[in-house]
Amino acid sequence: MRGPKKRRLYLVLAVGLCLSAAVGLSLAAFSSTLTFFFSPREVMAKHPAPGMSFRLGGIVQVGTVKTVIDAGTPVTSFRVTDGQASIPVVYSGLLPDLFREGQGIVAIGAMNGGGQFAADEVLAKHGSSYMPKDVEESLKNAGKWNPAYGPAPAASEWNTMQVKGSGS
Amino acid sequence: MNENVMTAGRMSKTGAWLHYFANPGRFLRFVRPALPWAAAVSIALTVLGIVWGYAFAPADWEQGDAARIMYVHVPAAWVAMSGYAMLAGVSFFSIVWRHPLADLAAEEIGPVGAGFTFVCLVSGALWGKPMWGAYWVWDARLTSVLVLFFLYLGHIALIRAFDNPAHGHRAAAILALVGAINLPIIVFSVQWWNTLHQGNTISISGGARIYVTMLYPLLISTLGFYLSFLTLVCARMCAAIMERRTRTLLVAAAERAA
Numbered sequence: 218m219r220g221p222k223k224r225r226l227y228l229v230l231a232v233g234l235c236l237s238a239a240v241g242l243s244l245a246a247f248s249s250t251l252t253f254f255f256s257p258r259e260v261m262a263k264h265p266a267p268g269m270s271f272r273l274g275g276i277v278q279v280g281t282v283k284t285v286i287d288a289g290t291p292v293t294s295f296r297v298t299d300g301q302a303s304i305p306v307v308y309s310g311l312l313p314d315l316f317r318e319g320q321g322i323v324a325i326g327a328m329n330g331g332g333q334f335a336a337d338e339v340l341a342k343h344g345s346s347y348m349p350k351d352v353e354e355s356l357k358n359a360g361k362w363n364p365a366y367g368p369a370p371a372a373s374e375w376n377t378m379q380v381k382g383s384g385s
Numbered sequence: 386m387n388e389n390v391m392t393a394g395r396m397s398k399t400g401a402w403l404h405y406f407a408n409p410g411r412f413l414r415f416v417r418p419a420l421p422w423a424a425a426v427s428i429a430l431t432v433l434g435i436v437w438g439y440a441f442a443p444a445d446w447e448q449g450d451a452a453r454i455m456y457v458h459v460p461a462a463w464v465a466m467s468g469y470a471m472l473a474g475v476s477f478f479s480i481v482w483r484h485p486l487a488d489l490a491a492e493e494i495g496p497v498g499a500g501f502t503f504v505c506l507v508s509g510a511l512w513g514k515p516m517w518g519a520y521w522v523w524d525a526r527l528t529s530v531l532v533l534f535f536l537y538l539g540h541i542a543l544i545r546a547f548d549n550p551a552h553g554h555r556a557a558a559i560l561a562l563v564g565a566i567n568l569p570i571i572v573f574s575v576q577w578w579n580t581l582h583q584g585n586t587i588s589i590s591g592g593a594r595i596y597v598t599m600l601y602p603l604l605i606s607t608l609g610f611y612l613s614f615l616t617l618v619c620a621r622m623c624a625a626i627m628e629r630r631t632r633t634l635l636v637a638a639a640e641r642a643a
Binding site (some may be wrong): 222225226229233236237240244248251252253254255256274313314315323337338341342343344345346347348349350352353354367368370371372 | 443444445446447448452455477480481482515516517518519522523524562563570574577578579580581583584585586592593594595596597598599618642
């Protein structure tokens with residue numbers, strides 16, 4: 218390979234390198250805007266002003282979900298946690314089917330005056346582990362995995378991994 | 386004889402073997418007889434994978450029957466991204482080595498890839514509504530795949546936008562290469578940023594977090610989708626070569642008559 222082909226090859230590689238660097242730097246610069254939601258820890262650090270809309274994401278803290286019926290609509294209050302901080306959330310309306318304790322959710326809304334996050338919309342985040350119900354139950358009963366504490370280990374380890382603690 | 390010796394001599398140089406196969410006539414001779422077989426196998430695999438996934442694979446522990454959409458959504462997404470990687474690859478060959486077959490491939494990959502990306506977006510929306518509670522959210526994964534769809538559409542339009550096809554091929558190849566930067570963004574979007582879209586279930590380093598009875602139909606469906614994509618692209622390329630030959634013959638006949 219010689220002459221114009223070689224020149225074109227180097228040109229394409231050089232342009233590609235510059236372009237990747239440019240895109241990489243801009244993505245790094247905009248990383249906070251590209252994030253779909255903020256975790257409770259990030260929210261606690263930033264102290265968003267009441268009324269400023271943002272998305273809060275995390276796990277529905279076990280044992281905090283309370284629902285009361287107010288004038289025909291269910292009003293649910295719960296805490297969203299990321300394991301380091303937690304924020305109380307109130308939402309009035311029907312929740313998605315996947316909503317439950319230990320489930321990852323994203324709530325869209327703003328802080329109200331009382332230090333609570335008033336959600337206009339609650340979206341459920343589902344896990345990335347796929348298995349039939351009976352497999353999930355036997356993993357849970359064997360203490361190998363609890364869905365409330367993160368994704369399942371890789372399937373190849375299900376039969377060989379050591380039991381961690383007593384599970385339930 | 387003389388010509389053969391010369392070809393063999395050039396074959397030793399870098400890229401010469403590529404020149405040998407990047408000949409439309411040779412492509413037609415090798416690929417056209419295989420097309421009916423490839424089409425039959427890809428339809429059989431796709432149907433097997435989807436019927437297995439929808440009728441026989443177990444429902445998911447968390448998402449129930451809604452998770453079955455993955456037997457369409459996941460293969461479509463993989464093919465959409467691989468198709469664009471192929472488009473970028475042939476565009477690279479088009480710019481550096483000016484292969485006529487690379488331009489032809491770029492022209493025919495676009496519409497097929499856009500189709501698979503569309504299937505991925507629509508099936509994803511139908512999955513999102515019952516599970517997340519929304520058809521669409523502007524998270525990094527969904528947005529970057531939408532950008533992929535627009536890149537495909539832009540490429541389809543640009544490559545056909547010039548009176549001189551060579552100009553169209555050049556411009557579209559640059560667009561395809563620039564757009565390739567979107568591929569790692571799609572792949573890593575769920576790791577780099579918080580997204581509503583789930584993280585990777587199957588990764589090369591971390592293994593698979595999916596039970597075998599669901600993994601097998603998924604892999605078969607994926608194989609079917611990949612083979613369908615390749616078959617469609619090759620069939621379109623053969624048709625384009627035949628179309629070009631027909632046009633040349635018609636022009637020659639018209640010139641003789643004149």
